[in-house]
């Protein structure tokens with residue numbers, strides 16, 4: 001089974017015993033924040049009360065009249081962890097994702113793949129299982145947006 005390695009550590013060992021909202025946490029318990037898993041509807045990022053139909057790819061759920069909807073929790077509030085062990089790479093990660101996605105979308109039309117008969121191939125939306133999951137490979141289509149975009153893309157090839 002193929003699984004990408006992760007830079008980040010999610011699990012923490014709780015040294016003294018403690019109590020949180022009436023739940024007893026014995027000493028040395030392993031604590032893992034439930035950010036989200038591909039099978040879960042209760043994890044923070046798949047909370048149906050906050051994100052209806054949480055497994056649907058639906059970026060518009062974060063928008064209201066073309067702007068960020070303040071009623072919808074920003075997923076970055078949970079995706080990078082919490083408290084003193086929050087991900088120290090979160091600003092690098094967010095900026096890198098932003099510039100990478102913006103660069104791709106400014107130069108390519110991204111869409112579903114077609115087969116040899118010209119029929120649209122629906123993506124599978126399947127994930128590798130695991131604590132940190134990633135999508136299984138799927139076919140899609142990248143088409144340069146213009147002749148100018150082709151020049152920009154070619155200028156980046158070494």
Ligand code: HEM
Pocket residue numbers: 007008009010011012033035078079080081082083084085086087088089090092093094
């Ligand atoms: C989208 C990309 C990333 C996501 C979603 C992510 C998410 C996380 C999460 C959930 C944790 C655990 C926080 C906790 O226990 O509360 C974590 C920890 C960590 N991350 Fe990231 N991370 C990302 C990128 C990066 C990058 C680019 C770096 C380094 C350049 C990095 C370095 C670390 C380190 C060193 C820790 C352990 C921090 C500690 O235990 O004190 N991460 N990350």
